[in-house]
Amino acid sequence: MTRRRTVVLGAAGVVVAGGAGLATAGLGGDGGPAAARSGLPPATAPIEKTTLVETQQVDGTLGYGTARTAAGAGRGTLTWLAGAGSVISRGRPVYRVDNKPVPLLYGSLPLYRTLSTGTKGPDVYQFERNLQALGYTGFTVDKTYGSATADAVERWQEDLGVTETGTVAPGSAMIASGEIRVAERKANVGDRMGGPLLTYTGTTRVVSVDLDVEYQRLARKGATVEIGLPDGGSTKGTITSVGKVAKEGQGDDQPTTVAVTIAVRGQRSLGTYDKAPVDVDLTANRHPDVLAVPIGALLAKGDGGYAVQVVQNGAVRTVPVETGVFTEGKVEISGPGLTEGMNVGVPA
Numbered sequence: 001m002t003r004r005r006t007v008v009l010g011a012a013g014v015v016v017a018g019g020a021g022l023a024t025a026g027l028g029g030d031g032g033p034a035a036a037r038s039g040l041p042p043a044t045a046p047i048e049k050t051t052l053v054e055t056q057q058v059d060g061t062l063g064y065g066t067a068r069t070a071a072g073a074g075r076g077t078l079t080w081l082a083g084a085g086s087v088i089s090r091g092r093p094v095y096r097v098d099n100k101p102v103p104l105l106y107g108s109l110p111l112y113r114t115l116s117t118g119t120k121g122p123d124v125y126q127f128e129r130n131l132q133a134l135g136y137t138g139f140t141v142d143k144t145y146g147s148a149t150a151d152a153v154e155r156w157q158e159d160l161g162v163t164e165t166g167t168v169a170p171g172s173a174m175i176a177s178g179e180i181r182v183a184e185r186k187a188n189v190g191d192r193m194g195g196p197l198l199t200y201t202g203t204t205r206v207v208s209v210d211l212d213v214e215y216q217r218l219a220r221k222g223a224t225v226e227i228g229l230p231d232g233g234s235t236k237g238t239i240t241s242v243g244k245v246a247k248e249g250q251g252d253d254q255p256t257t258v259a260v261t262i263a264v265r266g267q268r269s270l271g272t273y274d275k276a277p278v279d280v281d282l283t284a285n286r287h288p289d290v291l292a293v294p295i296g297a298l299l300a301k302g303d304g305g306y307a308v309q310v311v312q313n314g315a316v317r318t319v320p321v322e323t324g325v326f327t328e329g330k331v332e333i334s335g336p337g338l339t340e341g342m343n344v345g346v347p348a
Helices: 011-024 033-037 122-133 147-160 213-218
Strands: 043-046 048-063 068-071 078-081 093-097 100-106 174-176 180-185 196-201 206-212 224-228 234-242 257-264 276-294 306-312 315-327 330-334 343-346
Touching (some): 048 213, 048 330, 068 174, 093 196, 100 147, 224 257, 276 343
Parallel strands (some): 100 174
Antiparallel strands (some): 048 206, 093 100, 180 196, 206 257, 234 257, 276 330, 306 315
16 A cells, blocks of 8 residues: 655754755755846745645554453363454353353453452442343442342352352453453463463454654544545544553664554444554644745745745745745745735746
């Protein structure tokens, strides 16, 4: 897939490129009045009043996001394990130990202790919410594991086909933030418990970007981005997270980066793509109602500033300018007497 680049330049980056390009075009090397009066430029372009959008195109990967590892707790032998690509929802088994199912429950706290009558805490509340969501009733969803909760647990265990203890031990369920998709098996049937079993992701595809810290200011949580797909189509996305810890690059050709995650609005538009390269257009700032000219219209002055050549009535005059944003081949300018519709000199 051909990748296009929209370069966001700073003023310092145009001195050589802009000056050298204009000099070879015969527009004058120093931008002084004498050079301006030496003749008309080879071509002209109008000064426009427009909105310039500061953007940068970066590489991303379309997939299911960062994979996490699930490890088996407790003792026993692995007798079944969900395969790669399997989608597992709450209450469904992720794997079996000694032929007993270990179901998926939703939450943020791991099942780190045995829950039994009298146990209190946020992990109890999390478990009871799952039990209720699975259709079991007769108890109050709170932070206390009461006898009514134990009764409901026994009914749940009976339905699972496991020993009806009325307690919930570590290793009897797997906790994840929501529905999961198995990415890769890390164990085989017959292995003893205690090590990694599988890696998993969420079930919604996202775009992951290792963003050069140079462009970190362009990535704002909640911002809308344009995503270029491998088939040439495009879709919209929203930045959901921007990493706060930079990852140092290895070598000169690998910059220091931060991780950026982008939610994709139209999942259907993504087809069957997984781990596919995409283009991401980041937008940082909009500059409305500014005067703009092609970047090639800039003259590099000897004092380090810039000027443009205004062409009016067959005469040329050099006007010093202040530059703003550089993007999409144009540059924002301001200067004495400059107005929309004036013509400025550009290379042919």
